Amino acid sequence: xxxxxxxxxxxxxxxxxxxxxxxxxxxxTFVAPNTFYQNQDQLDxxxxxxxxxxxxxxxxxxxxxxxxxxxxxxxxxxxxKDNNVNINDWYNVNAATSTGTFPNVWAxxxxxxxxxxxxxxxxxxxxxxxxxxxxxxxxxxxLRAYCYYYLVRLYGGVPIPLHMTNSLEGxxxxxxxxEDTWDYxxxxxxxxxxxxxxxxxxxYDSWRATQGAAQALLGELYLFxxxxxxxREYYKKSADYSKLVIDSKKYxxxxxxxxxxxxxxxxxxxxxxxxxxxxxxxxxxxQDNQMHRMFGTFGDSYYNTAGGSYFYLRIGPSIYAYxxxxxxxxxxxxxxxxGTARKGTxxxxxxxxxxxxxxxxxxxxxxxxxxxxxKYYDFTTSASLLMxxxxxxxxxxxxxxxxxxxxxxxxxxxxxxxxxxxxxxHERAGLAAYGAMSQSELDDAIFKERGWEFIGEGKLYxxxxxxxxxxxxxxxxxxxxxxxxxxxxxxxxxxPQKTFLWKIPQGDLDSNPLLEQNPDNISDPRYPLAN
Numbered sequence: 001x002x003x004x005x006x007x008x009x010x011x012x013x014x015x016x017x018x019x020x021x022x023x024x025x026x027x028x029t030f031v032a033p034n035t036f037y038q039n040q041d042q043l044d045x046x047x048x049x050x051x052x053x054x055x056x057x058x059x060x061x062x063x064x065x066x067x068x069x070x071x072x073x074x075x076x077x078x079x080x081k082d083n084n085v086n087i088n089d090w091y092n093v094n095a096a097t098s099t100g101t102f103p104n105v106w107a108x109x110x111x112x113x114x115x116x117x118x119x120x121x122x123x124x125x126x127x128x129x130x131x132x133x134x135x136x137x138x139x140x141x142x143l144r145a146y147c148y149y150y151l152v153r154l155y156g157g158v159p160i161p162l163h164m165t166n167s168l169e170g171x172x173x174x175x176x177x178x179e180d181t182w183d184y185x186x187x188x189x190x191x192x193x194x195x196x197x198x199x200x201x202x203x204y205d206s207w208r209a210t211q212g213a214a215q216a217l218l219g220e221l222y223l224f225x226x227x228x229x230x231x232r233e234y235y236k237k238s239a240d241y242s243k244l245v246i247d248s249k250k251y252x253x254x255x256x257x258x259x260x261x262x263x264x265x266x267x268x269x270x271x272x273x274x275x276x277x278x279x280x281x282x283x284x285x286x287q288d289n290q291m292h293r294m295f296g297t298f299g300d301s302y303y304n305t306a307g308g309s310y311f312y313l314r315i316g317p318s319i320y321a322y323x324x325x326x327x328x329x330x331x332x333x334x335x336x337x338x339g340t341a342r343k344g345t346x347x348x349x350x351x352x353x354x355x356x357x358x359x360x361x362x363x364x365x366x367x368x369x370x371x372x373x374x375k376y377y378d379f380t381t382s383a384s385l386l387m388x389x390x391x392x393x394x395x396x397x398x399x400x401x402x403x404x405x406x407x408x409x410x411x412x413x414x415x416x417x418x419x420x421x422x423x424x425x426h427e428r429a430g431l432a433a434y435g436a437m438s439q440s441e442l443d444d445a446i447f448k449e450r451g452w453e454f455i456g457e458g459k460l461y462x463x464x465x466x467x468x469x470x471x472x473x474x475x476x477x478x479x480x481x482x483x484x485x486x487x488x489x490x491x492x493x494x495x496p497q498k499t500f501l502w503k504i505p506q507g508d509l510d511s512n513p514l515l516e517q518n519p520d521n522i523s524d525p526r527y528p529l530a531n
Contacts, residue, residue, distance in 0.1 A: 037122040040132055046122070047136050050115040051207075051280075054143045057108030057150070059279045059392050061294040065314045066102060067461040070496075071470065072477035073321045073451060076488045077313035078299055078360065078368040084315050089478055090494040094521055096503035102154055103505040109147035110161075116144040118164040138195040142209035142217075145188035146394075149221060152181045153462055154502045156518060160184055174514040182225065189214045189221070199250040206271040212251065213277040215244045216395045219403050226407070227466040228498070235410045242404035251276060251397040253428050257330045262390030263374040269391070276395035283382030283389040292388035295456075297372035298341040298350070305340045305347060307377060308384030316370030317455055319354050319486070320477065324451070330430045331452055336372030358487030369487050373456040398425050398453055406446045413439030422446055425453060468498040475527040495524040 036042055057063075062082065068074030069087040076084040083099045086092055092100050119140045123133060151158045158181055159173035176184070192214035197205065199212050219241035226234030245251060252273045258264040260274060271278070281289040296304070296311015303310045317335060325332040337352040351364035358369030378388035405421040412418065414437055422442070423433045426449055434445060450463055464470035474495065481489035501518045509515055523529060 037126055039126075040128050043119070043123050043126060043128065043133070043136055046115075046119045047139055050112060050119060050140055050143050053108065053112040053115050054146065055279045055281075057105065057112055057147065058394060059281075059289065059291070060104050060108065061291045061314070063102055063105050064291065064456075064458045065294070067458040068456060069315045070474070071461050071464055072473045073318055073455050073460050074315045075318040075358070075370060075481075075486070077295070077297075077316040077370050079313070080488070081312075081314050085488050085490070088315075088488070089490045089492050090474065090496065091490075093494060094503060096506040096509065096517065098505070101503045101505055103507075105150055105154060106505050106508065109151050112147045113144050113161065114165050116140040116147075117161065121164045134195050135197075138192045139209045141188040142192045142196070142214060145185045145192070146217065148181060148185045148188075149217065152178060152185070153224065153465075155504055156501050157181045159512075159515065172512050172514045175516060182221075185221065186218070189218050193218070198248060207278070207280045209277060212245050212248060213395055215241045215248075216276050216400050216403075219245065219400060219407075220395075223403050223407055224462065224466050226410070232411070235407045239404055239407035239411060242400050242407065245276070245397070245400045246404060251400070253397060253401075253424060255428070257429060258333060260393070260396070261334060261375055262388075263334070263377045263379055266380065267389075271391075274397040275393055276397060276400070278391045278393040278395075281389055281391055283378070283380075283385065283387040285387060288382075288387035289376075289378070289390050289392060290388075291376040291392070292378050292383060292390065293386055295373055295376045297336050297339065297352075297366075297368055299367040302341040302343050302367055304379075305342050307379040308381065309386045309388070311372075313368050316368065317373050318477070319358060319370060320480065321451065321455055322371050323354055324448075326431060328430050329452065330428075334374035336374055336377070341367065357485055358489075360487075375456050393457070398428075399459070401425055402446055402450055402453070406443065409439060409442045409446065414442055418442060422449060425449055429453075465496070465498060465500065470500075471495045471497055471524040471527055475524075491530050493529070494521075495527045495529065497522065497524045 037046065065074075065082065065084065066087055069076070069084055070090070070093075075088055086099065094100060120137055123136065126133065148158070148160075157175045157178040160176045160181065161173060165171070192209065193211055196209060196211045196214060199210050219238050222234045222238035222241065225231065226238055254260055254272055254274050260269055260272065262269045281287060292307070293309050293312050294314050295316060296313050297316070298304055298311050300310060300312055322335055338350065340347050340349050348365055350366045351362075352366045352371050353362050353364055356362035356366065360367050360369060376390070378390045380389070382389050401421045401424055405418040408415055408418040408421075416436070419434060419437065419442060422445060427433055429452065437445060447463065447467065447469065451460060454460055461470070464473060475492060478489060478492040482491055500521050504515065504517055509517055
């Protein structure tokens with residue numbers, strides 16, 4: 001499997017670091033294994049390289065773009081950049097090429113996995129404090145598990161290398177079954193739950209994987225499997241793990257939703273009481289968050305005078321998603337809908353107008369199709385250097401509450417306890433509490449809440465897929481946009497079913513004779529496409 005080897009063979013001679021915020025790492029290259037892995041500091045440095053590789057995978061703007069643009073929550077912002085128009089209408093998404101799949105996820109996951117395997121294998125013979133070693137191993141296994149969690153949801157069963165890469169020989173690996181892949185992930189996370197600290201607070205602990213992160217991910221994992229397979233026991237396990245996080249009393253919703261985000265709260269937004277696991281960034285080259293400039297508002301030749309940097313637009317929040325928010329919803333304040341843009345020495349005040357249907361420049365000068373998503377932005381002087389310091393949260397407490405509410409609702413239809421946890425999130429947004437609902441009504445309300453809460457965070461694609469909402473919602477979204485003349489909207493080319501799996505990148509298939517491609521997906525016959 002030479003393509004995988006290309007991305008993971010860097011672990012052969014030690015660690016090649018890629019820069020992680022506050023990881024206290026010393027970059028170095030090609031350190032021979034017989035002179036490394038000698039003490040605790042070196043093991044920690046090796047672990048830092050696993051975090052760095054994981055961040056490059058989970059925080060990759062291209063993959064966030066695809067995950068949002070494949071749903072009704074995102075649409076092209078200004079032009080057909082990086083295949084965003086084709087993604088939006090599901091054109092050629094069944095291909096194994098770079099424009100039709102998620103090659104960065106595959107490659108970067110296996111890089112992270114190999115670095116984790118290297119830490120585990122090289123570290124096993126080190127004569128250092130056993131408790132400290134176990135904690136490092138648990139973190140490596142958490143990051144490895146998270147990578148497989150991405151892979152199995154996108155591709156199904158995948159190859160599982162059990163050892164670090166030692167050479168370019170013998171790298172051909174067959175795919176494990178989806179069931180075996182899930183079992184492997186769960187075994188890693190159960191180990192993490194046992195050996196990781198409950199929650200980090202400051203310094204070394206603040207950005208590390210924790211017991212709470214392992215439990216939250218297990219709760220989310222079992223919810224995904226439960227709704228995909230209709231397995232009641234998985235709903236029970238999902239509820240149990242989410243409840244462990246809740247009962248730990250280590251996490252809480254921030255009273256003001258806006259304080260979750262760097263745009264409003266700056267550095268105090270990081271590692272807050274609601275954050276369970278986040279990707280660390282800083283305004284340093286190689287450690288900055290690129291999503292600020294990739295999901296902007298004014299266009300490549302303009303920059304926002306409040307933020308400083310040019311905005312290279314890819315996608316933005318869809319106009320219909322933006323319009324679904326109540327004006328009383330605090331979360332609506334995160335959308336950037338006005339501002340002063342500069343081009344050369346000229347400054348112009350602009351406003352987003354939904355009625356422009358994505359045509360630009362709009363009736364009030366807006367230079368792209370959509371609002372901006374403030375979750376991505378760093379409006380500080382650092383942005384003038386195109387280096388943004390905002391972190392990106394992968395797991396947060398509001399998600400645990402909604403996961404618990406959904407699982408509980410499936411087990412105890414319409415229960416008041418499930419409704420209460422939904423209302424915790426809903427009322428935090430400044431909205432009136434929901435009253436009693438039936439099981440189906442509560443399930444729909446929880447899903448809608450996810451959209452308002454997590455737009456732009458790369459989660460909603462998986463929630464729609466597992467609940468069999470993706471095909472219908474995309475079908476209705478594109479049909480509406482085409483009928484109303486929304487800019488860049490074209491008739492839908494494909495309607496994904498709940499069983500949809502992405503194609504494995506062609507390069508890996510070409511170099512690994514044991515790797516089998518996923519079968520062609522069939523457009524959902526429930527939603528006929530226009531001729």
